[in-house]
Amino acid sequence: MINVSLSVVKGIPEIKKDDPLAKILYESIESNGIDLRDGDILCMAHKIISKAEGRIINLADVSPSENALYYSRKLNKDPRKVEVILRESRKVLRYFRHEHQNEGTIICENNLGFISANAGVDESNLEEEDTVIMLPKDPDLSARKIKTFFKKKQKVNVGIVITDTFGRPWRIGQVNVAIGIAGVPATRSEKGTPDNFGKIMKVTEPAFCDEIAAASGLVMQKSKKTPLVIFRGLDWKNCNGSAKDILRNKQEDMFL
Amino acid sequence: MINVSLSVVKGIPEIKKDDPLAKILYESIESNGIDLRDGDILCMAHKIISKAEGRIINLADVSPSENALYYSRKLNKDPRKVEVILRESRKVLRYFRHEHQNEGTIICENNLGFISANAGVDESNLEEEDTVIMLPKDPDLSARKIKTFFKKKQKVNVGIVITDTFGRPWRIGQVNVAIGIAGVPATRSEKGTPDNFGKIMKVTEPAFCDEIAAASGLVMQKSKKTPLVIFRGLDWKNCNGSAKDILRNKQEDMFL
Numbered sequence: 001m002i003n004v005s006l007s008v009v010k011g012i013p014e015i016k017k018d019d020p021l022a023k024i025l026y027e028s029i030e031s032n033g034i035d036l037r038d039g040d041i042l043c044m045a046h047k048i049i050s051k052a053e054g055r056i057i058n059l060a061d062v063s064p065s066e067n068a069l070y071y072s073r074k075l076n077k078d079p080r081k082v083e084v085i086l087r088e089s090r091k092v093l094r095y096f097r098h099e100h101q102n103e104g105t106i107i108c109e110n111n112l113g114f115i116s117a118n119a120g121v122d123e124s125n126l127e128e129e130d131t132v133i134m135l136p137k138d139p140d141l142s143a144r145k146i147k148t149f150f151k152k153k154q155k156v157n158v159g160i161v162i163t164d165t166f167g168r169p170w171r172i173g174q175v176n177v178a179i180g181i182a183g184v185p186a187t188r189s190e191k192g193t194p195d196n197f198g199k200i201m202k203v204t205e206p207a208f209c210d211e212i213a214a215a216s217g218l219v220m221q222k223s224k225k226t227p228l229v230i231f232r233g234l235d236w237k238n239c240n241g242s243a244k245d246i247l248r249n250k251q252e253d254m255f256l
Numbered sequence: 257m258i259n260v261s262l263s264v265v266k267g268i269p270e271i272k273k274d275d276p277l278a279k280i281l282y283e284s285i286e287s288n289g290i291d292l293r294d295g296d297i298l299c300m301a302h303k304i305i306s307k308a309e310g311r312i313i314n315l316a317d318v319s320p321s322e323n324a325l326y327y328s329r330k331l332n333k334d335p336r337k338v339e340v341i342l343r344e345s346r347k348v349l350r351y352f353r354h355e356h357q358n359e360g361t362i363i364c365e366n367n368l369g370f371i372s373a374n375a376g377v378d379e380s381n382l383e384e385e386d387t388v389i390m391l392p393k394d395p396d397l398s399a400r401k402i403k404t405f406f407k408k409k410q411k412v413n414v415g416i417v418i419t420d421t422f423g424r425p426w427r428i429g430q431v432n433v434a435i436g437i438a439g440v441p442a443t444r445s446e447k448g449t450p451d452n453f454g455k456i457m458k459v460t461e462p463a464f465c466d467e468i469a470a471a472s473g474l475v476m477q478k479s480k481k482t483p484l485v486i487f488r489g490l491d492w493k494n495c496n497g498s499a500k501d502i503l504r505n506k507q508e509d510m511f512l
Contacts, residue, residue: 125452167459170504205429
């Protein structure tokens, strides 16, 4: 008996600025023969959102600041790209270039509060040369708009998870994490409920939106034009969450 | 069209020391009506392995060292539990007790090299009072044994992922990560392959084993006796990997 299924939506066209993204997703889902139901979750790579929202910058239009030039020299990194990274960030936490790397990395707290490499500024899967793509300005809002579209158009209550691909401390490789959500909760707390032997659990709080995001990476390959995955069978209740709910209070970050 | 499915195996009995775990899993899978195929992945919570391998300690048998007494006082933590945590660790990275917490946490590099809270020493879902459970001694080996059992018994090539539940820096809530694997690769590198526009990807290397582990958390609830999830439909090739392959070389950890 299958409890949860992941279905990749095929044939999503290359998204361009001002494209009606929700409508395009709706039509793609339909032409894949998927009949959405209440409780389905649409998990998508942020790039399609960023593209629709015009969050692409042509580097020719960027003048690097002194600060950007500093990191550029240290990291052998295009100063204009560094400038975009700094504009997208509240704070630089660390920067590093390994010997075997052509260019280094800046670990930032971005304007949304997420901590990752290069503030989510990326150059892969872009049609035009010398451009970089940024995260959506307000991914929760982007998610809510898509959710609302499906509610109106199809009378269906779906959840939305928008992902970015993050590296991790201590562990190599990347996983997708949630940077925007609508409907679904960020975490599902089991705190205060008993385990199988009646002992009350004190810390158990699975990061639901990140579990979905990470799972989507199993089928969402960057070279395969598969930015949308439909999850069916998950147990969640509609709520007004934000992906920022997953951000740890800095005073409580025991790991760092 | 479903690309990947997750099926929870129900009715796995409480595992005790020296139980023939692989045989029990085999019988449970069969009685759930699941006919395993080549390429299926069995993802399981480490606790069933640890229980079968007798990795449970009665705290009455533990004498805390001076070092354990020190952390015990600082963290309001049972000194015998601290002693077990220290024995399971190579190194204490940090320790902390928040104001609202009854007892604090020790962030350790455990004897396997994984960095997490309390070296994986845990007290939930244990039948007997005043006991704690540790990670398996060699989770890769435990995974390989189960894989071999299924190969012999059912002539089927399955992958195995053994998980623990980890907190994360910067993000609240927990996700499952891989601490032991057999057959499946730790990561699936897309480095050197072109993106959709022909640009060669330099860093893309999804953490496959951790994506599986995180996804399992969507259905593996701690209070529901569901330590085993079968993944079907994933794209992987049999290899001799280790979950330790996911450990980042300390000199290359840009995040910390």
